Structure formats: structure tokens, C-alpha cells
Amino acid sequence: MSAIVIFLALIAAVVGWWLSHQRLMSKPWLEAGPVTAFPETEASLMHPAKIGLGVFLAVVGTLFALLISAYFMRMVYADWQPAPVPKILWLNTAMLVLASIALQGAVSAAHKGQPDNLRLALLIGALASVAFLGGQLLAWRDFAAEGYFATENPATSFFYLLTAMHGLHIIGGLVALGRVNFRAWQSARSETLVLPTELCAMYWHVLLVVWVVLFCVLMGWAADLIDICRGLLT
């Protein structure tokens, strides 16, 4: 359970930092009157959707941290035989990086009010993500063709489970991104799309990070890293 404990510690740090700005030490019973004296304790001006997405991504992070915890817990048992990871995952990773970069480009296009660039960037982002998903399916096919089915060994079961979970999240994101694409092609006014584009970009960046971590876990690097840390500690 170390992965999840570390992840929660991170969340606790963020929450603690935020709470420390909320005047938890104040004595509200002595402070009747308008709060103009402490403006920073009011609801922030950030758009609720951004905060909502942030909270949701924390939940997503928890989910994957738990899956990784389970992975590490399970891998110490004797029957664990890691299988060679399909090569195509490298290409898929590149696709996801491309999608993230494209969406970041879309954000700046939306801010600058360049509808053409915005459309193009959004389209590239969506296509690259679809390519990523297609690549994952190919990876499954290759994997199965080599005889690694989901029940073969816990390591292979985890391979399917982790990639499926991540893929489902990308699919969910694509629904939103599809809608943004649609709106971008419909209207020339890019300022209405600033927020949705930013939300998509934020989601994609986090899913990219999640994927990179999963990739390290599946490649066995994460386990190596832990071994090295252990070695340093003892």
C-alpha cells in the first residue's frame, strides 16, 4: 500500500496548504460584520469547472495509485512472471505526448483568438488520442498472439487491467474533446472555447502523467527504482 500512502500524503499536503490560508485559527464568534477584511477566505474566483475537474483528477489519481499498490503487493508472490511488454507501447506513448502538446497549443490558440489554429490543434489532439487507443488495442492483440492472455499470469492480468482502466478514461475524455471539436468547427468565436479547451488540456496532461507512470510500472522500471532506493536505505 505504499503507492497509495505516498499519493495521499501529496493530497494531504495540498489540502493542508489550502487550509492554512483559511484562517482556521480565527475566532468567528468575535468577528461579526462583512468579511471585506479577509477577502482571501471567500470562494476563489477560479471557475468552478476547473476546481471540479481538479478534484475529479485527484480521485482518478487515487484510483491509479491503488491499482499500482495492488500491483506491487501482488508481484512479490512466487507465481509472478512479468511478460515482455509489446514494443508498440513506445509509439503509443509518443502519440499521447503528441495529443498533450496539441491540446496545449489549442489552449494558447484559444487565448490568442486564432480559430483556425484552434481547430487544427483540437483535431490533432483528438486524432492522436484515437491513434493511442488503436495502438493499445494492437498491443493487446500482439500480447494475446504471443500467448499472454488475461488469465495467463497475474502480471499479464495486470497488464490488461491497467491499460483498460487508463483507456476507459481516455475514451471518457474523448467524448468531451469531441464536443469541443464540434463546437470549434461550428462557430468562429474562439473565446467561448477557452474554458472547455483548458479543461481538456488539463485532463490530458494528467492522463499522460498517469500513463507514463503506468508505463514505468509495466516495464519494470518502477520496481527497479524501488529496489535501488531500498539498497540505498539499508
Next chain:
Amino acid sequence: MVDLTPHGAGPISAAEVAEVELYHPHGWWTKYVFSQDAKVIAIQYAGTATAIGLVALVLSWLMRLKLGFPDTFASITPDTYYQFMTMHGMIMVIYLLTALFLGGFGNYLIPLMVGARDMVFPYVNMLSFWIYLLAVLVLAGSFFAPGGPTGAGWTLYPPQAITSGTPGGQDWGIILMLVSLILFIVGFTMGGLNYVVTVLQGRTRGMTLMRLPLTVWGIFTATVMALLAFPALFVACVMMLFDRVIGSSFFMPAIVEMGTNPLPHDGGSPIMFQHLFWFFGHPEVYIVALPAFGIVSDLISTHARKNIFGYRMMVWAIIGIGALSFVVWAHHMYVSGMHPYFGFFFATTTLIIAIPTAIKVYNWVLTLWRGDIHLTIPMLFALAFIVTFVNGGLTGLFLGNVVVDVPLAQTMFVVAHFHMVMGVAPILVVFGAIYHWYPKVTGRMLNEAMGRFHFWVTFLGAYLIFFPMHYVGLVGVPRRYPEIGDTAFVPPSVHTLNEFITIAALVVGFAQMVFLFNLLWSIRHGRPAGDNPWRATTLEWQTAGTPPPHGNFGKELPVVYRWAYDYSVPGASEDFIPQNDPRPRTQGGSA
């Protein structure tokens, strides 16, 4: 006293708060069925939770009948008993209490109490309810599936949960249970995002965090915890579903069923499931408890006409409990064999949680101290909660000790303990809260005579049920046994007690029917309540009408000038000053 009210400052214009887009319903369907108004969603949540809760109540009668009169109820086989027990436990903890506190009270109270027009994402909020309903239907459907519902115990421990010796293990039961839980979690996450972000971003002007009523603090913190804890159950359910459906071996060790039939699994780790389950399961206890704590604080303060004692400490305690409860999960696994150092760590953190909890109890008592206590029905339930909680807390200290826990772990003592703390105590708060807020929801008071009858029978009855059960456990009667027969260590008094407990359970159950009748009857025949029958300070009582209209408040959102507990302020002409009253304290409430 620092009164920050500037001289002659008019009310601050509400226009400075970003208005949340409101969805306006157009027809009957979007107003009452596919509604995006949090108040309607709250009632839908509460109604569904009550309905499935009644199923769990009936199951508890059936179990009690079997335990009290094993020969008369020979038709309840051990298998059926397990199924009843599993469904009863799971429904009560998750589909009733969690859904009711967060989906029911959370939806109704958060927007009103923080001064918002609605939740921030109304559409997602509506989806949350419908997915919850689907989860409940899938769960209820398992009663009709071939093989019946699962009988794995509410902890669903593998390997037994998915082997054929367990009812529903190789049939549909366990699959439907897992699917239903997964749906519940998806639905809850949608609602939970709303509750959290509404507290963060939907607060009206002047509603700083330290002016929030404790009810909101409790529900808010519980929601944050639930958002972080439910994923563990989600992961556990998904992996178990893999094991059961496609035959992987996440949790399943190599196993030979019925002596002859080897299952396809190999080398899986049941302990891993326990870690995941209790990583969710322990916070779950506080997910139910924190809203209860918050609500009780407000009930006590309002009905004792006194400011809550130690508001700051109450807030810190809520946050502290929330944080600590994530690092104690393994105290449920003392008997599963673990390194003694870990056992020590978890036992210590468990006992440390008792500190903030004790602080809360002291503060409630100190609030009551020399208060102008009105023994209204909500107050009666609040007092009953405190008594029950202290009681259960004491037996909990026993179980938090590794040495004591080991011999008592699987006896009826544990059953009695957790029913006291997580069954009876929160349910008492639910009742108190319903008597308190029903006038706001319907515009009418609940009938007083029926209410008092309901209170006394429920409160005393709960003790008649669960007190003797501690004793039954101490002499060693194991839990999850439909009958104990003539075992040497069981004295005959236990059989008499079992019959007694069963009768008490039936009587308490009957009192709940009176309560449900009261709920329906009072909608039409209750005494009209007016806008603020309890003369309370919080914003939900200051709405433009009762029940509050769509959009909650009138043209302008209220602006908050004070905390939620200005009761019996010396010098004020009324014994309460609403949170949106701009006048300085000493003049507040004057005509």
C-alpha cells in the same frame, strides 16, 4: 468584542458573486423526475435510500427470528441466513446511510446552508441520482437472480466469496453485488464532486469557511474522504469481477473446491483484498459518522439556544478525524496475521482517533451545560445519540486493543459494538435531522405525539436489542451463526435472551412504521410550520418561502455577517441572530 461592522455600511451587493447558471425546468417531468434541482434530487435520494433500507430492516427481522426461534424458522437455512446477513449489512452501511447522509442531506442542505442557488454542476448531480437508483435496482435484482443474492458477508472476502460453497458465489449473486457497488461508486463520485465544489465555490459573500455551520463541515469532510476511499472498493470490486468472470488470480489462491474440483486460479492473495477493502472500510465508518457529528452539533446548539462550545476545536477535530482515519485501516486485520510492529502502529493511530472524538463529545456536553434546553424531538434524538455514541465508544476502546480484539473478534460482542456505534448512533441522528428539517422541506411540522412515541420506542428498544447482545458475545457466541444449538459453553440464559432480543427488534421495527406513517400523514395534516419554526440562525431558515423555491433565495443571494451560532447573545432583543443579519451583535434581532 471586535465588531467589524462598519458604520452605516449597507448590504454588499450580491452581484459580486459569480452567479451559477441555473437550469430552469419546463415541464412536469423535468421538474419532478429528471430534475436538476438539488432539493428534488435530495428527496429522490432519500426516498430511494429509505425504500432499500426497509428491505434491510425486514432482513434483520428474518435473521432475528431465526436466531430467536431456530426451530420455528427451520425454513431459513444457513445459506439463506448468510444471504440475508450480507444484504442487510451492505445495504445498511452503503445504500442507506452513505446515500442518505451525503446524497440526501448533502444535496438538500449544502446549497441552502452556504447560500447558493443550487449545486454547481446540476446536470451531473442529476446523473448521480439515476446511477444510484440503477445500482439499487441491480442490488435488489440479485434477490430474483438464479441462486439468489450473495452470502459472502458484507466484507465479501475472497476466496469464499466466489466459490460455489457460498450462496451466489458461482451464480449471479456476487456478480450483481460487484456491479452494483461499481455503479454506486461511479454515481457517488458524480454527486461528491458537486458537494465538494459547491462548498468551495458556491459560498455566498461573507460565508467564510469558519462561518460554515458544522453540518456543512461534517458533510464536506465526509465527502472528501469518500471520494478518496471509494476508489479502493472500486479497485477491489473490479479485480474480483475479473477473478470471478474470466478466471484471473488477483485474489484467488490455488483452490480445490468440494474436494474434487480444482478452480482455474493460482497464487492470488486474499490479504490484498483485505487491505483494499479496509482501506475503504475504515474511512467508511467516519464517512457515516462525520455528517452525524456535524448535524448533531447544530441540533444541540439550536435546541439548547446556545452557541456551540469550541467551534474551532470542532472544526479541527472533524479535519483531524478525516485525516487520521486513512492510516488505521489494518486494525481490522489483527487476526489476519501481520508484523507486530504494524499491529502496534495501527493500534496506536486507532487509539489516537479517540482524542478528537472525545473532544467532540465534551464540547457537546459543554454546549448543553446551562443551556436553555428545549426537549423537542430533534433534541431528544440528539441527546440519545450522545449517550449511545459514548457507550459504543467505550466498547470500541476494548476492540482497538490487539490483545482484547483477538478473542472477541468473531463474537456477537463485535456485532453489538458496531451496531451501537455505526448503526444505532447515526440512525438516531438521521431521525433527529428529519424531525428538524422536515418543516423546511414540506412546510409542515411532523406530528408530535407520534414523534415522541417513535423516539422512546426506538431509543429504549435499541438498548434492549443490543445491550443483551454484548453479553451473548462475551460468553462466546460467535457471529454469523444462524443457530448455536446445544453447545456446552452456551448457558440456557442465552437462548432466553435471544428470544427477548428478537421480540425487541420486532417492536422497534414496528415503531418505524409509525414514523413512516407520520412522514406521509404530516405532509397534509401537519401543523403549518412557517419559515423558521425553530428560530434558527442558519441560512436555510431564511429563504424566501417554505419549502424554498427553485433557486432557493429571492432575487438577491443572502450576504453573511456572522457565524452560525449567535444564540442567546447578551443584549440582543431576540435569542437568535440569523447569519444574514447585518446589524452589530448588540442590536441584532431587534425589531
